[in-house]
Amino acid sequence: MKRAEGIVLAxxxxxxxxxxxxxxxxxxxxxxxxxxxxxxAAFAFIAVALVLAGKRVxxxxxxxxxxPGLGDEGEQLxxxxxxxxxxxxxxxxxxxxxxAAATGTALSAALVLPVASLGPKPGxxxxxxxxxxxxxxxxxxxxHLAPTDIALGGFVTGYxxxxxxxxxxxxxxxxxxxxxxxxxxxxxxxxxxxGVLAFSKICTHAGCTINLFRYPxxxxxxxxxxLVCPCHYSTFDVTTxxxxxxxPAGRALPQLPLDxxxxxxxxxxxxxxxxxxxxxxxVRKQ
Numbered sequence: 001m002k003r004a005e006g007i008v009l010a011x012x013x014x015x016x017x018x019x020x021x022x023x024x025x026x027x028x029x030x031x032x033x034x035x036x037x038x039x040x041a042a043f044a045f046i047a048v049a050l051v052l053a054g055k056r057v058x059x060x061x062x063x064x065x066x067x068p069g070l071g072d073e074g075e076q077l078x079x080x081x082x083x084x085x086x087x088x089x090x091x092x093x094x095x096x097x098x099x100a101a102a103t104g105t106a107l108s109a110a111l112v113l114p115v116a117s118l119g120p121k122p123g124x125x126x127x128x129x130x131x132x133x134x135x136x137x138x139x140x141x142x143x144h145l146a147p148t149d150i151a152l153g154g155f156v157t158g159y160x161x162x163x164x165x166x167x168x169x170x171x172x173x174x175x176x177x178x179x180x181x182x183x184x185x186x187x188x189x190x191x192x193x194x195g196v197l198a199f200s201k202i203c204t205h206a207g208c209t210i211n212l213f214r215y216p217x218x219x220x221x222x223x224x225x226x227l228v229c230p231c232h233y234s235t236f237d238v239t240t241x242x243x244x245x246x247x248p249a250g251r252a253l254p255q256l257p258l259d260x261x262x263x264x265x266x267x268x269x270x271x272x273x274x275x276x277x278x279x280x281x282x283v284r285k286q
Contacts, residue, residue, distance in 0.1 A: 003059050004052060004056030005057055007052060007056075008049045008053045008056075008057055008099075009124070010200075011048050011049035011052065012046070012049050012099040012100055012102070012103045013099060013102075015042045015044075015045035015046045015107070016042075016102050016103040016107075017106075018038045018041040018042035018170060019039070019042040019103070019107045019109065019110040019275060020047065020110075020174070021034075021038040022035060022038040022039045022108050022110040022112055023043065023106070025038060025115055026110075026114065027113075032256055034065070042106075042110065046107070049103075050119070053211060055138050055269045060112055076134075077105050082086040089104075096244070099213065126169075128169055129169035129229070129257055129271060129272055130163035130164075130167060130170055131169065131172075131268045131271055132229075132271065133260075133267075133271075134135050134261075134267055135161060135162075135267060135272045136160070136161040136265060136267050137158045137159070137160070137161075137172070137174070137198070137258075137265070138158065138159050139157070139158060140159070144265045145158060145174070145265065145266045146264050146265050146266060146268075147193050147194035147260065147266060148194075149175070150196055150275070152176050152177070152178065152195075153177075153215035154175065154176050155173060155174070155175055155213035155214075156171045156174040156175075157173060158174050158198065158203065158266075159171060159173070160268070168202050168207075169200070169272075171200075171209075172198045172200060173198070173199050173200075173201050173213070173227060174197070174198050174266075175196070175225070176195050176196045176224055177192075177195050177197065177215055177238065177239065178195060181225065181238050181239050182197075182239055183240050184240065184241050185240070185241055188241050188273070190254075190269075191241070191257040191258060191269065192258060193258035193259060193266055196258055196266065197238055197242075197253065198256040198257075198258050198268075198278075199227060199236070199238065199253045199255050199275040200254040200256070200272060201255065202257075202276050203259075203278070204244075204249045204251050204252070204253060204254075204278060204279055205229065205232065205234045205248050205249035205250070205278060205279075206278055207278045208229050208231035208232070210227050210230075210236075210257035211230060211254070212229070212230055213224045213226075213227055214227075214235075215223070222224070224239055225239055226245065229247065230248070232247055232249075233246065233248030234246065234248055234249035236249070236253040241255045241273070242254065242255045242273070250281075252273075252285050254275065254276050255272065255273045256270075256271075256272050257269030257270045
Protein backbone atom coordinates (compact mmCIF):
# COMPACT_ATOMS: atom_id res chain seq x y z
CA MET A 1 0.00 0.00 0.00
CA LYS A 2 2.75 2.45 0.99
CA ARG A 3 4.67 1.73 -2.20
CA ALA A 4 1.57 2.25 -4.35
CA GLU A 5 0.83 5.56 -2.63
CA GLY A 6 4.41 6.68 -3.25
CA ILE A 7 4.16 5.82 -6.94
CA VAL A 8 0.86 7.68 -7.26
CA LEU A 9 2.38 10.72 -5.58
CA ALA A 10 5.36 10.56 -7.96
CA UNK A 11 3.05 10.36 -10.99
CA UNK A 12 1.13 13.41 -9.77
CA UNK A 13 4.39 15.28 -9.23
CA UNK A 14 5.56 14.52 -12.76
CA UNK A 15 2.18 15.60 -14.13
CA UNK A 16 2.41 18.89 -12.23
CA UNK A 17 5.94 19.45 -13.55
CA UNK A 18 4.79 18.77 -17.12
CA UNK A 19 1.95 21.27 -16.72
CA UNK A 20 4.43 23.82 -15.37
CA UNK A 21 6.65 23.24 -18.42
CA UNK A 22 3.63 23.98 -20.63
CA UNK A 23 3.03 27.29 -18.83
CA UNK A 24 6.70 28.26 -19.19
CA UNK A 25 6.79 27.18 -22.85
CA UNK A 26 3.67 29.21 -23.60
CA UNK A 27 5.00 32.31 -21.84
CA UNK A 28 8.37 32.09 -23.63
CA UNK A 29 6.74 31.20 -26.99
CA UNK A 30 8.55 27.88 -27.41
CA UNK A 31 7.68 25.53 -30.22
CA UNK A 32 4.23 24.02 -30.66
CA UNK A 33 5.75 20.55 -30.31
CA UNK A 34 6.96 21.32 -26.77
CA UNK A 35 3.54 22.68 -25.87
CA UNK A 36 1.84 19.53 -27.14
CA UNK A 37 4.28 17.12 -25.53
CA UNK A 38 4.20 18.82 -22.12
CA UNK A 39 0.41 19.03 -21.98
CA UNK A 40 0.04 15.48 -23.27
CA ALA A 41 2.51 14.22 -20.68
CA ALA A 42 0.57 15.96 -17.91
CA PHE A 43 -2.66 14.22 -18.91
CA ALA A 44 -0.89 10.86 -19.37
CA PHE A 45 0.71 10.84 -15.92
CA ILE A 46 -2.54 11.95 -14.30
CA ALA A 47 -4.28 9.03 -16.00
CA VAL A 48 -1.63 6.59 -14.73
CA ALA A 49 -1.95 8.01 -11.22
CA LEU A 50 -5.74 7.65 -11.26
CA VAL A 51 -5.62 4.06 -12.51
CA LEU A 52 -3.01 3.06 -9.93
CA ALA A 53 -4.89 4.81 -7.14
CA GLY A 54 -8.08 3.04 -8.09
CA LYS A 55 -6.46 -0.40 -8.16
CA ARG A 56 -3.86 -0.26 -5.39
CA VAL A 57 -4.66 2.61 -3.01
CA UNK A 58 -8.45 2.81 -2.77
CA UNK A 59 -9.98 -0.24 -1.08
CA UNK A 60 -11.54 -2.59 -3.59
CA UNK A 61 -13.69 -4.48 -1.12
CA UNK A 62 -15.13 -4.12 2.36
CA UNK A 63 -14.39 -6.94 4.82
CA UNK A 64 -16.09 -7.13 8.21
CA UNK A 65 -14.41 -9.18 10.92
CA UNK A 66 -15.83 -9.83 14.31
CA UNK A 67 -13.60 -8.59 17.11
CA PRO A 68 -13.77 -10.40 20.40
CA GLY A 69 -14.04 -8.42 23.56
CA LEU A 70 -10.86 -6.97 25.02
CA GLY A 71 -9.60 -9.27 27.69
CA ASP A 72 -6.30 -7.92 29.01
CA GLU A 73 -3.96 -4.92 28.88
CA GLY A 74 -1.91 -6.41 26.02
CA GLU A 75 -4.90 -6.49 23.74
CA GLN A 76 -5.71 -2.88 24.62
CA LEU A 77 -2.15 -1.82 23.71
CA UNK A 78 -2.39 -3.69 20.40
CA UNK A 79 -5.66 -1.89 19.58
CA UNK A 80 -4.11 1.48 20.37
CA UNK A 81 -1.21 0.62 18.06
CA UNK A 82 -3.62 -0.28 15.25
CA UNK A 83 -5.42 3.04 15.68
CA UNK A 84 -2.12 4.93 15.62
CA UNK A 85 -0.98 3.21 12.44
CA UNK A 86 -4.37 3.88 10.90
CA UNK A 87 -3.89 7.56 11.64
CA UNK A 88 -0.58 7.44 9.78
CA UNK A 89 -2.39 5.94 6.81
CA UNK A 90 -4.83 8.84 6.81
CA UNK A 91 -1.88 11.22 6.90
CA UNK A 92 -0.37 9.57 3.82
CA UNK A 93 -3.68 9.98 2.05
CA UNK A 94 -3.61 13.62 3.05
CA UNK A 95 -0.28 13.91 1.26
CA UNK A 96 -1.85 12.32 -1.81
CA UNK A 97 -4.70 14.81 -1.69
CA UNK A 98 -2.18 17.62 -1.44
CA UNK A 99 -0.31 16.28 -4.46
CA ALA A 100 -3.56 16.00 -6.40
CA ALA A 101 -4.43 19.60 -5.50
CA ALA A 102 -1.01 20.84 -6.65
CA THR A 103 -1.33 18.93 -9.91
CA GLY A 104 -4.84 20.27 -10.46
CA THR A 105 -3.63 23.83 -9.89
CA ALA A 106 -0.77 23.47 -12.37
CA LEU A 107 -3.00 21.82 -14.96
CA SER A 108 -5.69 24.50 -14.53
CA ALA A 109 -3.09 27.19 -15.17
CA ALA A 110 -1.95 25.35 -18.30
CA LEU A 111 -5.52 25.15 -19.60
CA VAL A 112 -6.55 28.71 -18.72
CA LEU A 113 -3.40 30.52 -19.88
CA PRO A 114 -4.00 29.98 -23.65
CA VAL A 115 -7.19 32.04 -23.33
CA ALA A 116 -4.85 35.01 -23.77
CA SER A 117 -4.40 33.92 -27.39
CA LEU A 118 -8.06 34.61 -28.17
CA GLY A 119 -7.36 38.30 -28.54
CA PRO A 120 -4.96 41.14 -27.74
CA LYS A 121 -4.16 42.14 -24.19
CA PRO A 122 -6.76 44.49 -22.67
CA GLY A 123 -5.82 48.09 -23.25
CA UNK A 124 -3.35 47.28 -26.02
CA UNK A 125 -3.81 48.10 -29.66
CA UNK A 126 -3.55 45.03 -31.86
CA UNK A 127 -0.56 45.20 -34.16
CA UNK A 128 0.91 48.71 -34.23
CA UNK A 129 1.04 49.81 -37.86
CA UNK A 130 4.43 50.29 -39.53
CA UNK A 131 2.88 52.56 -42.18
CA UNK A 132 3.97 56.21 -42.15
CA UNK A 133 3.92 59.03 -44.65
CA UNK A 134 6.42 58.24 -47.40
CA UNK A 135 6.63 54.47 -46.74
CA UNK A 136 7.07 52.67 -50.08
CA UNK A 137 4.58 49.99 -51.11
CA UNK A 138 6.10 46.65 -52.17
CA UNK A 139 4.44 43.62 -53.74
CA UNK A 140 4.81 40.04 -52.49
CA UNK A 141 8.12 39.72 -54.38
CA UNK A 142 9.56 42.84 -52.75
CA UNK A 143 9.22 44.97 -55.89
CA HIS A 144 8.06 48.60 -55.72
CA LEU A 145 4.51 49.04 -56.98
CA ALA A 146 3.22 51.77 -59.26
CA PRO A 147 -0.43 52.61 -60.07
CA THR A 148 0.07 51.18 -63.55
CA ASP A 149 0.98 47.78 -62.06
CA ILE A 150 -2.61 47.31 -60.90
CA ALA A 151 -5.28 46.64 -63.50
CA LEU A 152 -8.76 48.14 -63.32
CA GLY A 153 -10.75 45.91 -60.99
CA GLY A 154 -7.51 44.29 -59.89
CA PHE A 155 -6.60 43.10 -56.41
CA VAL A 156 -2.98 43.15 -55.13
CA THR A 157 -1.41 42.57 -51.71
CA GLY A 158 1.12 45.16 -50.61
CA TYR A 159 3.67 45.48 -47.80
CA UNK A 160 5.64 48.36 -46.26
CA UNK A 161 9.28 48.60 -47.24
CA UNK A 162 11.68 47.77 -44.43
CA UNK A 163 9.13 46.22 -42.06
CA UNK A 164 8.26 42.72 -40.87
CA UNK A 165 5.55 41.30 -43.13
CA UNK A 166 4.29 39.09 -40.30
CA UNK A 167 3.03 42.08 -38.31
CA UNK A 168 -0.75 42.41 -38.48
CA UNK A 169 -0.40 46.05 -39.43
CA UNK A 170 1.82 45.32 -42.44
CA UNK A 171 -0.32 43.74 -45.21
CA UNK A 172 -2.67 45.93 -47.22
CA UNK A 173 -4.97 45.25 -50.15
CA UNK A 174 -4.72 47.48 -53.20
CA UNK A 175 -7.64 47.81 -55.61
CA UNK A 176 -8.11 50.00 -58.64
CA UNK A 177 -11.35 51.75 -59.64
CA UNK A 178 -12.41 54.27 -62.20
CA UNK A 179 -12.37 57.87 -60.89
CA UNK A 180 -16.13 58.20 -61.47
CA UNK A 181 -16.74 55.22 -59.13
CA UNK A 182 -15.15 56.91 -56.12
CA UNK A 183 -17.35 58.45 -53.44
CA UNK A 184 -14.81 58.96 -50.67
CA UNK A 185 -15.50 61.13 -47.61
CA UNK A 186 -14.57 64.79 -48.03
CA UNK A 187 -11.56 64.47 -45.73
CA UNK A 188 -10.25 61.53 -47.82
CA UNK A 189 -10.94 62.86 -51.27
CA UNK A 190 -7.22 62.69 -52.14
CA UNK A 191 -6.48 59.31 -50.54
CA UNK A 192 -6.37 57.44 -53.85
CA UNK A 193 -3.47 57.37 -56.30
CA UNK A 194 -4.75 57.38 -59.87
CA GLY A 195 -7.76 55.32 -58.78
CA VAL A 196 -5.75 52.94 -56.58
CA LEU A 197 -7.06 52.52 -53.03
CA ALA A 198 -5.42 50.77 -50.08
CA PHE A 199 -7.01 49.11 -47.04
CA SER A 200 -5.88 46.96 -44.14
CA LYS A 201 -5.97 43.28 -45.04
CA ILE A 202 -7.11 42.26 -41.54
CA CYS A 203 -10.89 42.02 -41.14
CA THR A 204 -12.37 44.12 -38.34
CA HIS A 205 -14.61 41.24 -37.23
CA ALA A 206 -12.43 38.29 -36.20
CA GLY A 207 -9.04 39.10 -37.70
CA CYS A 208 -9.26 36.90 -40.80
CA THR A 209 -7.30 37.80 -43.92
CA ILE A 210 -9.35 39.55 -46.59
CA ASN A 211 -8.58 38.01 -49.98
CA LEU A 212 -11.73 38.49 -52.05
CA PHE A 213 -12.55 41.52 -54.21
CA ARG A 214 -15.93 41.90 -55.85
CA TYR A 215 -15.86 44.06 -58.96
CA PRO A 216 -19.05 44.21 -61.06
CA UNK A 217 -18.91 43.55 -64.77
CA UNK A 218 -22.47 44.64 -65.43
CA UNK A 219 -23.34 47.48 -63.08
CA UNK A 220 -27.13 47.76 -63.63
CA UNK A 221 -27.75 44.39 -61.97
CA UNK A 222 -24.62 43.94 -59.88
CA UNK A 223 -23.67 45.23 -56.41
CA UNK A 224 -20.84 47.76 -56.26
CA UNK A 225 -17.12 47.08 -55.81
CA UNK A 226 -16.34 45.67 -52.38
CA LEU A 227 -13.80 43.71 -50.38
CA VAL A 228 -15.14 40.50 -48.82
CA CYS A 229 -13.79 38.50 -45.88
CA PRO A 230 -13.99 34.76 -46.67
CA CYS A 231 -14.47 33.72 -43.03
CA HIS A 232 -17.83 35.30 -42.20
CA TYR A 233 -18.53 37.33 -45.34
CA SER A 234 -18.16 40.79 -43.87
CA THR A 235 -18.29 43.10 -46.87
CA PHE A 236 -16.70 46.55 -47.16
CA ASP A 237 -17.53 49.19 -49.76
CA VAL A 238 -14.26 50.40 -51.26
CA THR A 239 -15.88 53.28 -53.14
CA THR A 240 -16.80 55.02 -49.86
CA UNK A 241 -13.54 54.30 -48.03
CA UNK A 242 -14.20 50.84 -46.56
CA UNK A 243 -17.67 51.22 -45.00
CA UNK A 244 -19.18 47.95 -43.79
CA UNK A 245 -22.22 47.08 -45.87
CA UNK A 246 -22.80 43.45 -44.86
CA UNK A 247 -21.74 40.86 -42.31
CA PRO A 248 -20.82 40.75 -38.63
CA ALA A 249 -17.94 43.25 -38.68
CA GLY A 250 -18.68 46.08 -36.29
CA ARG A 251 -16.85 48.88 -38.08
CA ALA A 252 -15.33 50.00 -41.34
CA LEU A 253 -12.15 48.57 -42.83
CA PRO A 254 -9.29 51.02 -42.10
CA GLN A 255 -8.11 52.84 -45.22
CA LEU A 256 -4.50 53.83 -45.91
CA PRO A 257 -3.92 57.06 -47.85
CA LEU A 258 -1.79 56.66 -50.97
CA ASP A 259 0.46 59.00 -52.91
CA UNK A 260 2.98 58.75 -55.75
CA UNK A 261 6.66 59.64 -55.36
CA UNK A 262 8.91 61.37 -57.88
CA UNK A 263 9.60 58.04 -59.58
CA UNK A 264 5.89 57.30 -60.07
CA UNK A 265 5.81 54.59 -57.38
CA UNK A 266 3.18 54.14 -54.70
CA UNK A 267 3.92 55.40 -51.19
CA UNK A 268 1.81 55.85 -48.09
CA UNK A 269 0.33 59.30 -47.68
CA UNK A 270 -0.05 58.87 -43.92
CA UNK A 271 -1.41 56.37 -41.39
CA UNK A 272 -4.56 54.25 -41.40
CA UNK A 273 -7.92 55.92 -40.91
CA UNK A 274 -8.47 53.82 -37.77
CA UNK A 275 -7.04 51.04 -35.63
CA UNK A 276 -6.46 47.83 -37.58
CA UNK A 277 -7.74 44.42 -36.55
CA UNK A 278 -10.81 43.06 -34.75
CA UNK A 279 -12.92 45.29 -32.51
CA UNK A 280 -11.66 43.80 -29.26
CA UNK A 281 -10.74 45.61 -26.07
CA UNK A 282 -8.09 48.22 -26.86
CA VAL A 283 -8.98 48.39 -30.56
CA ARG A 284 -12.59 49.19 -29.73
CA LYS A 285 -11.43 52.16 -27.67
CA GLN A 286 -9.61 53.77 -30.58
